[in-house]
Amino acid sequence: MHLDLLTGWDAIKDDIPVQSDFVFSHSPYWDIIKYKNMRGQYDPDDLSNPVGYPDFIRMLDKVNEKIYASLLNGGRHAFLMGNVRKHVNDHYQYYSIIKDMAWFGDLESHLVKGQHNVTSGRKGYHGSFIPIMHEHLLIFIKRSIWQLGIKYTKTFTRDLRQLQQVTWRDLVCAAVEQHGGRASLKDLYETLDGAKKAVNNVHWREQIRAVVQRYPEFERIQSGVYAVA
Secondary structure, eight states, X not given: OOOOOSSSHHHHHSOOOSSEEEEEEOOOOTTSSOTHHHHTXXXXXXXXXXXXXXXXXHHHHHHHHHHHHHEEEEEEEEEEEEOEEEEETTEEEEEOHHHHSOEESEEEEEEEEEOOSOGGGGSOOOTTOOOOOEEEEEXXXXXXXXXXXXXXXXXXXXXXXXXXXXXXXXXXXXHHHHTTTXXXXXXXXXXXXXXXXXXXXXXXHHHHHHHHHHSTTEEEEETTEEEEO
16 A cells, blocks of 8 residues: 655544555654645644644654554655754754654665755755755565654753763863863862863872873963864
8 A cells, every 4th residue: 555645644543554565654854844835724733834843743653653653564664754954043953753753663764865856956065054955765664563663863952061971081171161162270170170081080180281292283372271183
């Protein structure tokens, strides 16, 4: 059975035909194209609505989970998706939808295809900007009636100073950068006081002094003041 989900809004609230051995879906790329303008009316379950990115991923996951559940054992779901780049504040934010969404079933193939007839293909770009010119085709297979493999990405932030595996050199480099490219030993002590690597090291101040003296990237500006060369 071939099923093309153009907008995804019907798949959220309606049943998907069951006993399919093959489903192809092509969801909206978030709100890049607003399908309500084509449909002529607003629907709260339309994946192309201008909602926050986490809400879009949540809705997409719901659709993909329903598609997987509708498959026969041994059936496949072919999912075509591109990535999105948006201007946020003073920079461009890149969103990898296939990385952030949940994966239902076993990944059988991952194909990359070029995009054609896209707006970015008709523009000229300067500098380091790289336009998105490809899409991803993920093919998932259902290998068990009851056992479902699910994979998802967890995003979190950590202060570099709270990592155990970071090196003292990296910590000192970051501390110097925080102080505008040059810092005194007093600045370094205050910035790195309480770092995880310093908690159980009674000689952590001596460690900092050894780093700025040992590694060539640190330049002594004056007594007790260092910069990153």
